[in-house]
Amino acid sequence: MEITRPTDRGYAALRHVYARTGQPGSVLLPRSTAEVVEALGIVRSSGRPFSVRSGGHGISSIATNDGGDVIDLRWMASVEHRGGTHVRIGPGARWGAVAHELSPLGLAISSGDSGDVGVGGLATTGGVGLMGRAHGLTIDRLRSAEIVTADGRVHRVSETEDPDLFWAVRGAGANVGIVTSFDFEAAETSDVVQATVAYQPTDLAAFLVAWGRTVEEAAREVSAFLYIGAGPRPFAQATVVYAGDDLGAAVPELKRFVRLPGTAGQRSMVVPYSAVPLTSGAPHTGQQRAAAHTGLAVHLDDDLAARIAVLLRAGGAEMVQIRSVGGAVNDVHPDATAYAHRHQNFPVTAVSVDGGPAFDRAWEPVHERMDGMYLSFESDHRAEAVAEAFPPRTLARLRTLKARFDPDDVFDQNFDVTEAARSDG
Structure with a gap:
């Protein structure tokens, strides 16, 4: 080695x-x-x-x-097609490379919006992607995995092999070991219809309410991510993906988003899914030193939309990102995986270049309206975040499994679920 x-x-x-x-x-x-x-x-x-x-x-x-x-784990980056829709992937692969490997096979796995993200971290936390409403979270497509636990033992886990450990891997994997391979059931998706839409809304709060309603009313083949910049004249850009190449079905769905108030421009095209996750391949140099706070919302109602508008208008954050879940994500029972948030429709994330107490205070009015948390978008490892990410019944089960598979709390780096960590925080 x-x-x-x-x-x-x-x-x-x-x-x-x-x-x-x-x-x-x-x-x-x-x-x-x-x-x-x-x-x-x-x-x-x-x-x-x-x-x-x-x-x-x-x-x-x-x-x-x-x-x-x-x-x-960068050298453990293989992408192996094992027949049909079965794909085995190493934890060090990056999702952009995975998408390009699967595209000629007519297959795809919904991951995040960045192709530079590694498989291991995302596939043990959740995976909110641009085909999520059609195909679920990334973890929802996971069928088995190989994991090394703190005692050095190697486990093959699935619904029938070490099912408790398999449950924990899907949402809290970093707490229980190092996954060394993932077996996914990919979706039979070659091309998708992607729209990029720019907005300059005059009333940001009203626009956000309309955006949320449009997402929730859209067919589940549609997933939509919205990125809003701060300032007195807000500017927003959306990526909207229809999971399939049926233009007759896709065009009316995408037109919903073009008809929203403040639309300033749009472009739509049929592309292979591999073109959707933005992939730079640039080396990591600590180039994006932003702080982020995040939470989950059931709806973008009038009150929450107004709070987000204030956050951006007052300069409390440089950007707010609103992604979509729902659809197939919410078909999964909350107890089925360690990621238990199966009734919300929107992850909401605020990004600040400077971070610090001022950012924390500015986020708090929005935070008060959040209903749970997806940990991949949170940069503050405060103890309270664990309780927001894992509802009480889920957290109790995780702590039991943590004591069984990692009694010495070797894996304490990524939102430690142990009771001791909570007490010390």
Whole structure:
């Protein structure tokens, strides 16, 4: 197994992640499950803090550190078609590469809006993507996985093999081990219809209410992400995807979004799904050092829309992102996976360049209206976030499984669910 240290050639390309710079004491680069077991043994013996990295793109910036160790899974990036819709993917693959590999096969897996995100982090947390209302969260397409637990044991998990551990992997995987391969049931989707729509609304709150209503009334083949910039004259841009290439069905659905007040321009086209996740392939240098707060909303009602408008108008955040769930995401029973938020329709995320107490205060009026949290969009690892991300019954079950599979709390880096972590916070 390759281990890179600060004095070694190549260290500079390994030390940072997308949203943070780091200076780890060593970066371990396993190429197999056996080497992951070896790497875990090494970092546990060192007694230093450690991080687990798949793509290194996450907002929470926990995939690097200063003075500790990093288990970097980038060489475990295979995408293997195993027949039909069955696909096996390594945790170090990035979703843009996955989409390009699957596209010639007429297959796709809904992931996030960035193709630079690694498979491992997203596929153990949730996966809110631009085909989510049609196909569910990324974790909803997961059929089995291989995971190394804190004791170095390798488990093959599914609905019939270690089902409790499989339940935990789908939404809280970072708390119970390191997943070394994922088996997905891909969707038979080759092309989609994608629209990009620009808006300059004169009444942002009214626009947001109309946007929310339009998303909820749209066919479940439609998923829509909205990005709104701050300032006295708000500007917004949306990506709307119809999961399929049936223009007769897609065009009326997409026209709903073009008819919204303030539409300033639009472009629609049939594209392979692989063109949807924005993929740069740029090396990570800590280039996006923003703070983010997030929550889930059932509806974009008048009150919530007004609060979001105030947040942006007053300069409390540089951007608000509103993604869509619902549809197939909400078909899944809340108890089926460790991600239990199956009645909300919108993840709402505020982004601030400076962060800090002023951002926290500005977010609070919106936060008061949130109903749960999707952890992938939250940069503050406060203890309260765990209780927002996992409802009481889910959190109680997670804590029981955490005590069983990680009694020493080895995996405490990513929103630790242990009771001790809550008490210490």
